[in-house]
Amino acid sequence: MAEKDSQLMEKIVALCKRRGFVFPSSEIYGGFAAVYDLGPYGVELANALKREWWKYMVQMREDIVGLDSAIFMHPKIWEASGHVGGFSDPLAECKACHTRVRADHLLEEIGVVADEKMSETEINALFDEHRQNIVCPKCGKKDFGTVKKFNLLVQSNLGNFTGDTSVEPVYLRGETCQGIYVNYKNVLDSTRVRVPFGIAQVGKAFRNEITARQFIFRTREFEQMEMQYFTHPDNEMTEYEKLRAYRWQFYLDLGMKEENLRWHKHENLVFYAKEAYDIEYQFPFGFKELEGIHARGDYDLTQHSKFSGVALEYLDPQTNEKYVPHIIESSVGVGRMLLAFLTEAYVEEAMENGEMRTVLKLPKKLAPVKIAVFPLMKNKPELVAKAQEVFQALKSEWLCEFDDNGNVGKRYRRQDEIGTPYCVTVDFDTIGAGDPSPDGAEAGDAPLTGTVTVRDRDTMQQERVPIVELKQYFQEKL
Ligand SMILES: [Zn+2]
Known part of the structure; x- marks a missing residue:
């Protein structure tokens, strides 16, 4: 791979357009920010990635079953999950040109470690401390207003026929895993799975991202591949280590070079999380998150039990022990994985006649x-x-x-x-x-x-x- 090629990202974007992998959304209407369409070869590659993921996560595993839950769900789910209250990005607006940028990204650019999970007060304190160095990427001025938290959930008017604003809004799902949590009991009651077991799902999710950058790396409509694994509390961390190793191997088995992958451990954990690691890939713009693998404790089932009033404990048929299973998860975006494999496969090489050729050396099973x-x-x-x-x-x-x-x-x-x-x-x-x-x-x-x-x-x-x-x-x- 041409790691040192500073033009690599532009070349991949150009190839995607030229050869029909990825098109900007609504292009003949001037485009639609942070949304992309997959062209004839892009959809083949995406389907191949999803097929490989499903094979690895469902077909090869006796302890994991699949699910396809709906995009629309009961609005209470997003309250229980904490998304209505806390699923937000810190937004800073340039007073001069009104460009909106994520405050944590602005800080990141000047080498200050920030986190989207910081409270409004925390990030404002950090932002103020470095204010004199924070430059607007659009107009170059140093004149940002107060940082405000902006909720990422996308609202819809589904089922609201009168435009009544007092009705609780229905959201397009912000992540696919909530559909898994709320079907945990259905799966247990209708199949032969017993704890420990997992539920895997591939599907669309939507987030009102403030700044979508880097092509298909971060988009407002995207597809996730998620697997939630339900364990006995005592086994959570053992299973977590197994899942980490399994997911790492997925990329190696699909031909990724290990030097282009690395682990990133989260330092700022949400309060309920036990541990969180990302698998990062060396994209043309540096090592960035490809997949998240997190140990979530009993937070998800406890919250849904509390908000729905339905007991979500598991009764062990052998020991008669009753407990709320702990959850470990693996979550990766199709678009992000597609970009990683395109980066991995992109090669420019000289042929015998001296001419250069561009070739995507994709594994055969992924080739469109x-x-x-x-x-x-x-x-x-x-x-x-x-x-x-x-x-x-x-x-x-x-x-x-x-x-x-x-x-x-x-x-x-x-x-x-x-x-x-x-x-x-x-x-x-x-x-x-x-x-x-x-x-x-x-x-x-x-x-x-x-x-x-x-x-x-x-x-x-x-x-x-x-x-x-x-x-x-x-x-x-x-
Ligand atoms: Zn500006």
């Missing part, structure tokens, strides 16, 4: 397109027909792309940039002499005769493979 099929030339109908036959034969097994645009070199460049592991080219040798088919059939008559070249994305080596063996060849490779 697995195989691209080309006719060597577009204006030779017999090549195009044969290439179509090959394409039709492969597409039921893998996501394939047929491409007859431009010359082969241009097509390779395109497939390299979207990370396609293999390109199959149908050329004159495929349809002409040297046809290895035993019955000597005419070109085009029998679809499974002839050979094609298969080019490997990473080595750029080409080899000839008989069409009859192509499926088996890719079954072994992919």
